[in-house]
Amino acid sequence: KQEVTQIPAALSVPEGENLVLNCSFTDSAIYNLQWFRQDPGKGLTSLLLIQSSQREQTSGRLNASLDKSSGRSTLYIAASQPGDSATYLCAVSSSGTYKYIFGTGTRLKVLA
Amino acid sequence: NAGVTQTPKFQVLKTGQSMTLQCAQDMNHNSMYWYRQDPGMGLRLIYYSASEGTTDKGEVPNGYNVSRLNKREFSLRLESAAPSQTSVYFCASSDERENYEQYFGPGTRLTVT
Numbered sequence: 001k002q003e004v005t006q007i008p009a010a011l012s013v014p015e016g017e018n019l020v021l022n023c024s025f026t027d028s029a030i031y032n033l034q035w036f037r038q039d040p041g042k043g044l045t046s047l048l049l050i051q052s053s054q055r056e057q058t059s060g061r062l063n064a065s066l067d068k069s070s071g072r073s074t075l076y077i078a079a080s081q082p083g084d085s086a087t088y089l090c091a092v093s094s095s096g097t098y099k100y101i102f103g104t105g106t107r108l109k110v111l112a
Numbered sequence: 113n114a115g116v117t118q119t120p121k122f123q124v125l126k127t128g129q130s131m132t133l134q135c136a137q138d139m140n141h142n143s144m145y146w147y148r149q150d151p152g153m154g155l156r157l158i159y160y161s162a163s164e165g166t167t168d169k170g171e172v173p174n175g176y177n178v179s180r181l182n183k184r185e186f187s188l189r190l191e192s193a194a195p196s197q198t199s200v201y202f203c204a205s206s207d208e209r210e211n212y213e214q215y216f217g218p219g220t221r222l223t224v225t
Contacts, residue, residue, distance in 0.1 A: 031212065032211060032212060032213075034213060034214060036216075042218065042219070043202060043216040043217055043218045043219050044155075044202070044204075044214075044216040045216075046213055046214065046215060046216075049211060049213045051211055089154070089155070091155075091214070093212060098143050098145075098160060098162050098206070098212060099145075099157055099160060099170060100145075100157070100214060101157075102147075102154045102155040102156075103154060104152065104153070104154040105154065
């Protein structure tokens with residue numbers, strides 16, 4: 001059974017710092033991995049989708065990498081800003097299914 | 113494009129009452145999902161529909177029923193609400209043409225007293 005873990009659960013950094021959020025999964029037979037952002041009381045906003053055949057995806061200051069063999073993905077945020085403060089979730093879909101398993105998220109606070 | 117819409121935004125029920133949460137998407141997606149989000153538990157899949165006319169159980173289906181009314185709409189029904197069903201409910205959709213990238217609605221905050 002696929003399990004997805006995100007460590008740390010919470011993180012505070014000063015503005016301008018580059019940071020890395022981690023996502024680990026137990027079954028490497030994945031179809032794709034998706035990173036989301038969730039602001040308090042809001043829905044989830046898709047940030048990046050990485051297909052199993054890809055190693056990384058980039059959007060603006062965000063870069064997500066995927067290493068299936070080690071069961072890990074990282075989300076790199078460059079030059080963090082207070083507006084980046086949110087909870088970041090990763091979700092993994094296993095090969096042959098439409099279902100996603102979510103991690104419990106990392107709550108990020110960027111201090112001005 | 114409204115994306116994924118959900119109604120209602122908030123609901124309070126008494127134990128034993130029933131209600132239906134509505135979800136609609138205008139992106140012509142084949143797959144739709146219902147999740148619940150609880151503190152410390154993350155998002156858990158309740159039911160999903162791979163395509164119009166099909167539904168399947170997720171991780172936590174007990175106490176819920178779903179209907180895929182047409183390609184656009186996917187509803188979630190609580191027949192006899194229990195306090196354990198107090199949660200935030202999210203609907204999502206995806207499609208093979210977009211590599212199953214999921215798009216979420218704004219959520220329904222449900223309290224059962």
